[in-house]
Every structure is written in C-alpha cells, then in structure tokens.
Amino acid sequence: MATATATTTTTEVSHVTTYTVKPARDTGGKRWHLGAPDLSMLSYHYIQKGLFFTKPPSPIDEVLDRLRAALSECLVHFFPLAGRLVYEEEEEYFYVDCNDEGAEVVHAKADVTAEDAMAPAPVGVTPILRDFFALNDKVGFDGMTLPLLAIQVTELVDGVFIGTSTNHALFDGTSYWMIVNALSELCRGAEKISRPPVSEQWFPYPVPIKLPFHPGLVDRFTPPPLKERVFHFSAASIAILKAKANATKDPDAPPFSSFQVLYAHLWRGVTRARKNPEGETVRCSLYVTYRQRVTPPMPANSIGNIIRSVYALTTAGELLSHNLAWAAGLLQKLISSQTDQESREGLAAQARNPHVTHLSSFGSTHLLMGSSPRFDMYGNDFGWGKPIQARVGHDNRYDGKAFALPAPEGGGSTEVELCLLPEYMDALEVDEEFLEAVTPS
Incomplete structure (x- = not known):
C-alpha cells in the first residue's frame, strides 16, 4: 500500500516522488518497548548505509514498484519500523506504537556519476552522497512525528544508489542489514524471506523504563569540520x-x-x-x-x-x-x-x-x-x-x-x-x- 507526495529539489539532487508504504497486512497494533540500549540512542542520528549499483535494465518505475511491494511485505515482519515513537507523559516512558502508519520510499535523481559521488569532499564541503539519503540530521526522538524507516532510490548518470535510513533507537546494525537483505530477496523474486526476524523482546530488567523527558535530552550535534x-x-x-x-x-x-x-x-x-x-x-x-x-x-x-x-x-x-x-x-x-x-x-x-x-x-x-x-x-x-x-x-x-x-x-x-x-x-x-x-x- 503506498501514497505519493510532491517533488522537491536540493542543490544537486532532485526528489521526484515520496511514497508512504504500509504493511501488506494488519500487524495487530502491538507495543514495542524501548530498553536501556534503545534509550541511550534517542539522540543518535538515523543509521544510514547505502549501496551503489549499475543501471537496472528495467525502467526505474518498475524498480520502484517492486521495492514498494517488497517493503510492504517486509513491514509485516519488521512491524516496529511501520510505527511511531510515543512518549507516555503520565508514566514517563517511551515506546513504539506499532500502528502501521508506514515507512517511506523516496525517488530522486542526481546528475552525477557513481565515481564522482564517492570521491572525497574537501574539508568543510558536504559531499553530495549525503543527499542520497532521506531523514538527514534526524535523531531518534524525531521518530515521534517522522517515519522510523526511509529508503531513497537515487538515479545516477551511470547507475542507481539505494540508501536506507533507520531509527537507531529501534534497531542495531544486525537488524538493519536483516531488513535490507530481506528487501533484496523479495525484490529479486523470492516468495518469502530466508531469515525471518524474531520479534520477541528480551530484557533482564523490568520494562517500561521510566525516563523523565526534558529538552536537554535532545542533542542535535553539529560536528566541527572533519x-x-x-x-x-x-x-x-x-x-x-x-x-x-x-x-x-x-x-x-x-x-x-x-x-x-x-x-x-x-x-x-x-x-x-x-x-x-x-x-x-x-x-x-x-x-x-x-x-x-x-x-x-x-x-x-x-x-x-x-x-x-x-x-x-x-x-x-x-x-x-x-x-x-x-x-x-x-x-x-x-x-x-x-x-x-x-x-x-x-x-x-x-x-x-x-x-x-x-x-x-x-x-x-x-x-x-x-x-x-x-x-x-x-x-x-x-x-x-x-x-x-x-x-x-x-x-x-x-x-x-x-x-x-x-x-x-x-x-x-x-x-x-x-x-x-x-x-x-x-x-x-x-x-x-x-x-x-x-x-x-
């Protein structure tokens, strides 16, 4: 299930369409607890990793259709990523409302080659690669109003870049690559994913964990030139x-x-x-x-x-x-x-x-x-x-x-x-x- 929104443009990367993708089936409205490691990452940026590919033989619209269909199925299994972060003010704790609100798929274009996009940028200059990802500069707390998962497909002069952004207050790197692996399997025609995720949570302490919210918890850190x-x-x-x-x-x-x-x-x-x-x-x-x-x-x-x-x-x-x-x-x-x-x-x-x-x-x-x-x-x-x-x-x-x-x-x-x-x-x-x-x- 997907809905589309309008076009926007950055300096060198044009955003053609943004789609909201919901799970293929109702996931039951579960509640996903945030454990101690999750809470520690609420001011971390979204995890962002991406892959360069050669140009696909199929039209880009077909690639996007397959990706959205695969993501819709994946979200049934990785259902927390289709929800939104919630703060329970009365009890003072965070959790994810697995409400099937959906993830995002962004279609973008850039008039640049893969080689140029991978070239090191001078100190103080933001590389164009940054704009191959959605939800830049967003942190875990932003999952209260923004998707917890966004995938951007950027057409290049000589290829395609698929960049995935995932809220780090939910998933670690192992979980992150599990969903990318599952997506690619379904996109290339698999009927089901070979490594279905286990979503049963385990904590050696009581949950939910009380964490009184105040503005000082949010750190939107901008590093010096690196x-x-x-x-x-x-x-x-x-x-x-x-x-x-x-x-x-x-x-x-x-x-x-x-x-x-x-x-x-x-x-x-x-x-x-x-x-x-x-x-x-x-x-x-x-x-x-x-x-x-x-x-x-x-x-x-x-x-x-x-x-x-x-x-x-x-x-x-x-x-x-x-x-x-x-x-x-x-x-x-x-x-x-x-x-x-x-x-x-x-x-x-x-x-x-x-x-x-x-x-x-x-x-x-x-x-x-x-x-x-x-x-x-x-x-x-x-x-x-x-x-x-x-x-x-x-x-x-x-x-x-x-x-x-x-x-x-x-x-x-x-x-x-x-x-x-x-x-x-x-x-x-x-x-x-x-x-x-x-x-x-």
Whole structure:
C-alpha cells in the first residue's frame, strides 16, 4: 500500500516522488518497548548505509514498484519500523506504537556519476552522497512525528544508489542489514524471506523504563569540520598484521582475530596522529551484541538494539610504548569479558540509571568503531546484480568515529571510513607505520 507526495529539489539532487508504504497486512497494533540500549540512542542520528549499483535494465518505475511491494511485505515482519515513537507523559516512558502508519520510499535523481559521488569532499564541503539519503540530521526522538524507516532510490548518470535510513533507537546494525537483505530477496523474486526476524523482546530488567523527558535530552550535534577518508585493508594485509601480533602475544592468550588486530592498529595510528599527552587516558569503544552471549542464547535473527557499548582504556603513553599485540590484547580481553553475567549486570545497571548519549560528549581521546565487516552488504541483489560499492551516509559523525565495512572483493578485505579533525587526519595520512597495512582499493 503506498501514497505519493510532491517533488522537491536540493542543490544537486532532485526528489521526484515520496511514497508512504504500509504493511501488506494488519500487524495487530502491538507495543514495542524501548530498553536501556534503545534509550541511550534517542539522540543518535538515523543509521544510514547505502549501496551503489549499475543501471537496472528495467525502467526505474518498475524498480520502484517492486521495492514498494517488497517493503510492504517486509513491514509485516519488521512491524516496529511501520510505527511511531510515543512518549507516555503520565508514566514517563517511551515506546513504539506499532500502528502501521508506514515507512517511506523516496525517488530522486542526481546528475552525477557513481565515481564522482564517492570521491572525497574537501574539508568543510558536504559531499553530495549525503543527499542520497532521506531523514538527514534526524535523531531518534524525531521518530515521534517522522517515519522510523526511509529508503531513497537515487538515479545516477551511470547507475542507481539505494540508501536506507533507520531509527537507531529501534534497531542495531544486525537488524538493519536483516531488513535490507530481506528487501533484496523479495525484490529479486523470492516468495518469502530466508531469515525471518524474531520479534520477541528480551530484557533482564523490568520494562517500561521510566525516563523523565526534558529538552536537554535532545542533542542535535553539529560536528566541527572533519576530514573523512576510506582506508582499504586487503585480506592479505590484515593477515600480515595478524601474524605479526600473534607472533609477539602472551603465549597463554588465545590467538587474535583479524578484527581485534585491525582495530588495534587503527587505535594506535589515530593516537599517534592526535599526539595525545603520554599520561592522557584514551579509549577505544566497540558495540558488542549479546544475542549469543546470554544463557540461554537469543535467536540469531532477533531484532532490536541487542548491543552494548563497551570500551578499552589505557594511557596514550602505554598504548604507544607497547606493541600491536599489547593493544590487540586489550580489545581481546574486553570482548571475551562480555559473558552472560557481565551482559545481564551491565544491562540491568544501565536500566536502573537510563541515559541518552550525546554525540557532543565524544572528544579527541576517543575512537569508536561502528558497523562491521561481517554484515552482508554485497549479497544484496535487488534483481539486476549485486552492488558495486557500499557507503556510509552522513550519520553520527564526530572526531574519532570509524565505520568498518566489507570491501567489494570480499574474502576478509575491509574498508574503514574514518572521521577525524583535519590536522589529525593529515598526520595519519603520512604515518608510515599505519600506512604499511593500507592497500590500494
């Protein structure tokens, strides 16, 4: 079911039509609780990831028709995304009213090639890629009046870009890519999705969680001018880093994973570039899912924000005076400590003292790794071939935010999109130790 609204135009991207898409069937008007991780993300921007494709052989209207039909079916399964966020003033808590109000599909056009759209923008210049997404600059709180999911299909000179924006107060990255995977399956003719989501919510604490609302909870953070770059790490390059770290690790410790070593390499490089004082505390944060960490484990296809933000702490002097294996060991211990007990206790403590994280609270001692090279991005064939490139939108950016994505060639190769203050990025771009592992894309 879809309704259309009028045309609007930005500087280089024209919005042709916006459609409201509702679930194909009544989903029953359920209530979706917001847990402690959800509440913490109410001031986060919508998750924005997108995929570049070659031009489809079919007319764009047929592509849009298939996408809207697939989305309508998907919303039956991912029903919270068709609802709206509600604040219960009397009881002082947030929830999602799964009222089938619908999601959005936007048809847009841009007179630009895919290569030009992916080119790095000068510092202080907003890349055109930003306008390939709907709901720019919107935060979780805006889901009270705006759709919780919007998909923009932008026609390019030589291809198509499909950008998806999802309210981060509902879904984590795993859930986000589950709906994109499901959409692409249905668009290419599948009768049903192969990984139906599990929507039963699980909390190790009572819900709803009381969170008195006041205007100070909403943080519409605008970062200072940042320099953003995509660094490519081939599977072979990562294997060399991993072998180097494993050769010098504590003999009693288990082998490092590729991701632990890559993230440690990035953390050390960024810390060198920032020239943090030796005694200053520096932090590397990760999001860890607890789907399979609690006992009994949750179904792997569970949807929601089933993640915890965890971090490793040390001083800049300690991080840089030790080798790569030492830094990777900090991350390994952090991840291995996320047991059933630690997950339950951490979530319960967060629920007892709920908070809304503000992006303005992150400073130049912090590196946060977002997204994951494990997500299935390049398997998303919408009916005319797999994507040629995955890209991040303009969401949740600040000095020290990194997004790890699988590289197009697969096989464990990884691309890291990194945001830093210009002087820090300039230093990183000439850091020989860091660049040893970076490979041409």
